[in-house]
Amino acid sequence: GADGNPAVSAKSGGAPVKGGTLKFAWLGAPESIDPQINSSFAGANFSNNIVDRLLFQDRDTGEFSPWLATKWEYNDDITEYTFTLREDVTFSDGTKFNATSVKNNLDQFFNGDEALGILPNGKSYLGPYQETQVVSDYVVKVRFSAPNASFLQLSAHSGTGNISFLADKTLKSSAEDRLKPENVISTGPFIVTEYVPKVRTVITRRNDYTWAPAALGHEGPAYLDKIEFITIPEASVRVGALQSGDVPAAFDILPTDEQVLTAQGFELTARINPGFTLGWQFNLSLAPTNDINVRRAIVAATDRPGFKKTLLSNSEGEAHSVLTDGVPGFADYSQGALKYDLDLAKKLLDDAGWQPGADGIRAKDGVKLQLKGTGNILVPDARVTYEATQAALKSIGVEVEIVFDPRNIPAEQLTAEYHLANINRGRNDVAVLNTQLNPDRGNGAVIPADFPDRARIVKTFDALDTATGAAQAPLAKAVQDLIHEELVLVDPQFQTSQVAAAKGVQNIYLDGADRLLFLTTWVGGK
Amino acid sequence: MSLLSFTDVSIWYIRRGEQPSQAVAGVSLAVAPGELVTIVGESGSGKSTLIRSAIGLLPANSRISGEVRLADADVAGWSHNRFARYRGTYVGFIPQDPGVSLNPVKPIGRQIEDALRNRLRRHRLLPFGNGAHNLRIRSDAFRFLELAGLSAPEAIYAKYPHELSGGMKQRVLIAIALSGEPKLLIADEPTSALDVTVQKQILDHLDLLRRELGIGILLVTHDLGVALDRADRIVVMRNGSVVEEGTSGEFLHGVRDDYTRRLLDAAPGLHTGRLTPRPIELARAAAGEHERSTSEYAIEVTNVSKTFTTRRGGVEHSVKAADDVSFKVKSGTTHALVGESGAGKSTIARIVAGLTAADSGEVRLLGQAGRWSRKRLSRSLQFVYQNPFSSLDPRFSVADLVTEPIRVHRKDIGRRDRYEIALELLDGVRLPHRYAKHKAGELSGGQAQRVAIARALSLNPEIVILDEAVSALDVSVQAEILQLLADLQAAYSLTYLFITHDLGVVKLLADTVSVLRAGSVVESADTASVLGNPQEEYTKLLIDSVPGSHLKV
Amino acid sequence: MNYALLKLGRALIVVWGAFTASFILLYLMPASPIELLFPPNERASIDPQAFKEMEHAYGFDRPAWQQYVDRLLAALHGDFGTSVGTGQPVIKAIGEALPNTVILAACALVLASLFALSIAWVATYLESARLRNLISSVPPLLVSFPSFLLGLIIIKVFSFQLGWFPPISGEGLRGLVLPAVALAIPVSGPIAQLLLRNFQTEYASPYVLTSYSKGTRKGKVLNTEVLRNASLPALTQGGIIVGELLAGAVITETIFSRAGIGRLTEDAVRAQDVPIVQGIVMLVAVCFVTVNFIVDVSYPLVDPRLKAVSKGVTA
Amino acid sequence: MTMRLTTASGLDALDATTPSAPPRRRFGVLHPVVAQPGLVLAVLVILLAVAFCVIPGVFTWKDPYVPDTSAILAGPSAAQPFGTDRLGRDIYTRTVYGTVITLTATLLAVSIAFFIGTALGLVAGFVRGVVDLVLMRVVDVLLSVPGLLLTMVIVSALGYGTTNVAVAVGISSVANFARVMRAEVLKVTQADFVEAAASIGTHRLAILLRHVLPNSMSSVVALIPLQFGSSILAIAALGFLGFGAPPPQPEWGLLVAEGRDVLAVAPWISLFPGAVILSVVLASNRISRALQPERGL
């Protein structure tokens, strides 16, 4: 994909050293060590190291390569996927990983298990999942009731909604038992050995691990003996602990600290979060954002290049599209639909008949240009860019009220009252547009049922599910054109990033979904 | 040589942003061994301030000049720690109010042992943790408690202050003061808070100590009777200075100072007969005349009983506050209820006033039995409380206070008219008109009590119940109020039910008297016969205890 | 005995009241707890069927009164449901967090009491009015200091600048020092104010004069006479102080990366984890009434004035 | 118990012979200034804060909302006394304009607490019996959950925002007023003058309004500035935790919170607004102390 903002990346120095314990400070803590419960960022980052995926996705090209599955194919409708599995993979309790394991895991992920207190955690991610058939010991077929092109990426996905494979013993354990490390058994390079909620999670190397994805260029077990994830919720304390040497490495580094840390000789490992760029999606059912000119004006008033120059950190990127630069199918709109032009914004509003009122706020037919929007408190710089956009809009007569922590706003209220809703959804696949904005699915832009040409819009989105790989590119472009040029559904702000900082820790690796993978990391050097 | 001498002592109290106020102005005074010197004076005359300087217990915001000599040292202005050497051993102190002068959460025994230990430690006599010494201290403590007149010290040794009566507490305090075997005792109104009978016992005991041990005593009192009874020398203080000094005999033979004269006149114990009413310019209360009853007895109390049950810490206690009480009061006369604290005087008064319901018995007012409505009752009967400040709403002006009953009863009388009535009522109680706009909190005790009386009269009642209405006042003020009451009674033909614990006052005002003890009437007859020829032992004791009653002017 | 039963009854009523109030408050919350499991912008894309099933699994789909009765009955058996976020039983989640907070709060309480007591003692002992005023102005300062800033400043100075203590209180006593101090300081403010006032009133009582007149030195007067009388009434504030400690832990534990009730509270409130929040409210309410109950029942034992009066002796 | 009354001079003013004029004040009108510099300073601080609310434009000519990309994270200087934030906005200006947000919220919180609390306490203390029992249990319930936690729960139920935070803080402080008011009412109804008023047949309501209410107000009134101070802190704490006013409003707690993450790089963002909060709270506590009825020493 296009590489508008090369991510800062740690140089690996010298030959890998085996052994050692890594203390790793971060913001959150897994709310559970059950990898199938992965709604939190920390949860997915931790479990990424104790489980493996069917496929491995290249973080730069988005291409898939073998991991637990050596071969994969799908039918023309993209409703059936057949995976051929590696035969040498074992769970850490010694049991074999095979076709039945895949079936049992997918079934439980989709259906849950009331008796064990397991919730249907995967229901909303697996979509039109129908069943899994065990074709032979090591061949398995996953069937959907409708086309599901994005399942391929899901089988390599490590972010929210990922599919993790657990041993039978774990699958038969109750929700409560799965809070004990000894009951959480999987195939990954590490085993969870200690879990103190909100304080510490410790994972220990599996010495018989030999099925690292070939594309990663690593063979055999991980280098590190042990990784201790330490939760330090307060950003300034986290950085302080890093600086004072209390921990050698830390995650969730705030953009404001990047410069300071680099100056102090810390190596930063950073990557843009693939998926949606962070931004507002417009509510097309509400006045005045149902007026396309208003939407255009807002998009034109957002100073994306300016943000990159003055507000954002090195690791964060200017938004060029609704998709981040690395997602396969990405197209650049920064010189077109997303061009910053405050005068144009004004003109658009003037032309559309929005006249400035006595209080400086524009109005038309008694409707004032007063908007409500949600922000994002988890990404620190989102506060800043939204506030900057807010101030810019104010200067052209548009008033925006932003609720920065929208977590307790119910969905209904969100669609009924908010003109601008923050989105920031990770997934290294263009399918993310479909789940989020397709009027028949997520309908994030709240496109009303009687919207002109609705059927065509839905069709354009649905088409994404019918192709993969290169064939998908034109379809993705069509959807992005629809989003940015024809309908103006979103106002992207910037591309978010994940940053880890370390001293004396080599090769901290952020995978295709920007989750940590410690298989190739070692301590030493320097 | 004197034990204690003040030479030209002046003491000021300072307060931030205010000019220092002088509480003692150039006093000189000495106490010799075996001598009992009393300081008399009205409240605020600087008595306590002066004597506290002799034991270093002035508050931090005081400043002293002059010389206070204990033995050879000039101790004026010493710090607590420097003074510690003299306290207890050279000079003992008996505080004013026994109720609050003992630590409420320490057993009595510990409190006196503390004093003994302080002394022994100072003389390096107390090796730590020696059982024999503990025994010795305990036996010493017993000895001093006995010396202070507590015959069974073992019984109270482990008790807490609240479990003792006022007299016993005062004796404990005396024991503490004596335990250091001081040469000088300083007593600040040691008996003012006690019943007369107890007061007499305590004072007798102090007298005995002085004679037997040769201790010098400096006694403060506001009761000239007490001073005249016992002192070798009397010092009268006013506004911080000594206005007169002399022996008891000299005082009785004529005093030079005008103020001392008035004190002498006002001392109830020295009175012999009833007050003669002075004429009053009648200002007929505009609340309007209402028919006055013609019954012979204004109040008839028959077999009234009342038991109070209280819970404390989950345990129930019952007190028989009135036990089959009966008495009658003729219209237009004064009936006094006397007795020690807790005898049930207030309870009966409140039952008569309808403020408390009796368990059994009957109260007939103005010849009518049965329930009276509040409004109806308050037209004929009014109640005057002991403490005028708590019975007058501090936010009301004097004018509003005295006419509040009129406002409630006579909606037809307007604000302006009420103010006129208020002024008339103030005339009646001899309070200048300028006070009409004052708030109750800005008045002195005597003035406030006048307001309370004016208020009681505003509805032109027939009966007024006065519950210790003068007990809280200084003697000189007390005399004025008593005179006023006599005047008002004559002018308005009122019936008084007068509650007091002071037999001296009874002589001045009452036609008939009932002596109460533990809820029951011991004796009830006309004043002259009860006081002149008491039938009961208890009444005799009461009469005997009135200070100054043996003296002849 | 009756008295203890009466107090116990009141305590139970308060606990029940807290349960009901928290149920009403939490039930009235705008969003369904299930929705809150998902990020706001993903909520629209939740499969309605899956949503229903999850709602059913947690029992949020039944009528309010039924949920109330069920929860109340369950609560009586010590079951407050399971956390919506983690699926862990509430009792267990709280049980795991509690020891940390108890240790922290206990240390903070000891520090706060000692600190408050020293201020009150010294302010009463000093003869110089100037010094006395100076010391007396410390408690108001403590009360007025924004506690959320205090922790950050403390950690910056003592951990990062001076390096005396580790910033994360993982292991050992050394890690406990800073958080305990940060929690103790705001809590000690009100205690110090109360003690200071009590010391002054008690010191002005006449029995102090009696003690002086025995020849006792000032320090001893304060220790043997004033101290106990002045500090006992502070016990009646016990329930409120314990509450303050727990509330203070919300911020302290976040800043010092300690897992405990405070962190659990903040997380749960943010994530609107209804069962956990209710569990915590109940925990706090129970702590409050227990402490108050103990104080109420034991106060008569330490204050002889409240002991059963066995007929006053009369002279 | 027998009690002896002493008036200021201890003398009956009727006595013509005794001068009873109070001691003259040394400093005339200036007296309180010299006597209680702390109190005067406190009043000045509060007046300044009020002036910030009413005429913010007098104290700064800048706009609290407009970003300035040329002065991002600038430290304190003559031009920006408190420094600037991440968008280059002047912290001092934002603090000045934030006063009105924080103080209005505080006022709302205190009013809620005062009116509801006082009414509850008055009714409970005056009516007694079952009503008292029920109301006091309600107050106990409110007390049993510490303020911060209670407000957090209420805010999460009502939704975020300044008004909701103010309401929550108000509700959680109701108990304080109710308790003090009830105690005071109980004390006042024990007073002889209430009995005296009842004994002349005054209507219960009239007793309540004319005697009990005015006489029991002084302690609750003294509680107001104290509560004002603690409400500022509570509102700021909730703002700090992100429950309060939405950005870019310069609410005080939010200002402190904005600097929380950059404390190492730009401590001024948190510290100056923090100091402003401290001084206003300190000032209102001082004023409360001055209003408190005198006692002891």
Ligand SMILES: Nc1ncnc2c1ncn2[C@@H]1O[C@H](COP(=O)(O)OP(=O)(O)OP(=O)(O)O)[C@@H](O)[C@H]1O
């Ligand atoms: N701590 C104090 N601070 C300021 N003024 C005081 C203080 N103690 C007493 N005074 C004032 O000093 C004067 C003398 O008071 P003092 O207590 O010595 O009088 P007293 O004769 O003992 O009165 P009483 O008979 O009421 O005990 C009074 O005007 C009193 O108001």
Ligand SMILES: Nc1ncnc2c1ncn2[C@@H]1O[C@H](COP(=O)(O)OP(=O)(O)OP(=O)(O)O)[C@@H](O)[C@H]1O
């Ligand atoms: N409301 C009450 N509740 C319980 N006990 C009471 C009550 N009123 C009075 N008593 C008790 O009844 C007894 C008589 O009290 P009362 O007030 O009538 O005595 P008194 O003679 O007026 O005493 P004093 O001279 O101290 O005023 C006392 O033991 C008192 O404690």
Ligand SMILES: [Mg+2]
């Ligand atoms: Mg005195």
Ligand SMILES: [Mg+2]
């Ligand atoms: Mg009485």
